[in-house]
Amino acid sequence: MELITPLQEITRLSHLYYSRQWMFATAGNLSTRDEVIPTQFWITASGKHKGELQETDFVCVAVSDGSLVKAAEGLKPSAETSIHQVLYSQMPDVGSCLHVHTIDSNLLEFGVGKEEGFREISLPPIEIIKAFGIWDEKPNLTMPVFYNHTHVPTIANEIKRYFTENGIPKVPFLLIEGHGPTVWGKTIKEANKHLEAVHFLLQVMARRL
Numbered sequence: 001m002e003l004i005t006p007l008q009e010i011t012r013l014s015h016l017y018y019s020r021q022w023m024f025a026t027a028g029n030l031s032t033r034d035e036v037i038p039t040q041f042w043i044t045a046s047g048k049h050k051g052e053l054q055e056t057d058f059v060c061v062a063v064s065d066g067s068l069v070k071a072a073e074g075l076k077p078s079a080e081t082s083i084h085q086v087l088y089s090q091m092p093d094v095g096s097c098l099h100v101h102t103i104d105s106n107l108l109e110f111g112v113g114k115e116e117g118f119r120e121i122s123l124p125p126i127e128i129i130k131a132f133g134i135w136d137e138k139p140n141l142t143m144p145v146f147y148n149h150t151h152v153p154t155i156a157n158e159i160k161r162y163f164t165e166n167g168i169p170k171v172p173f174l175l176i177e178g179h180g181p182t183v184w185g186k187t188i189k190e191a192n193k194h195l196e197a198v199h200f201l202l203q204v205m206a207r208r209l
């Protein structure tokens, strides 16, 4: 069996998501917690084309405050690093966060207000929900949907506020309206499974509009 490193695994996913039209051009960002030092994570560098991403196109960031720990010359962390930082700091058992810009997720409109910051939106109780480890026949689930502030750290602060007020969401993902979903999992494989399920779910919701 071929052994690959976490960064190679994430790089493969980047190419796969690009081919699925989930990460056009430089859109989206993928990260994985450091296997040896769990207080750090690796995230795609800013401005890298996701169809051509290489395993050297990652920078290392501190979970505590998002400060840069390690980066090859010329590489900067993704503009949305603060969102990943909040997710890793709020959920110590999370090993990977994946954020993409899918077309279907952008078709969904909930009208979350700028001042409001976020809102819980009901999810249809369809079979794919089982991919999140939820086995109720008719689960009464919601997902947190956030306002797409231009200043990304403001979104990150709203996510932190959501976690403080509501706890960890029952579903392993959140949506930024008019932007895209972010999912998480204990491993890269689990996060990928969650992302595929989220894509299916949001696609169903978009087609019901």
Ligand SMILES: [Zn+2]
Pocket: 027, 028, 029, 080, 099, 100, 101, 179, 180
């Ligand atoms: Zn984004």
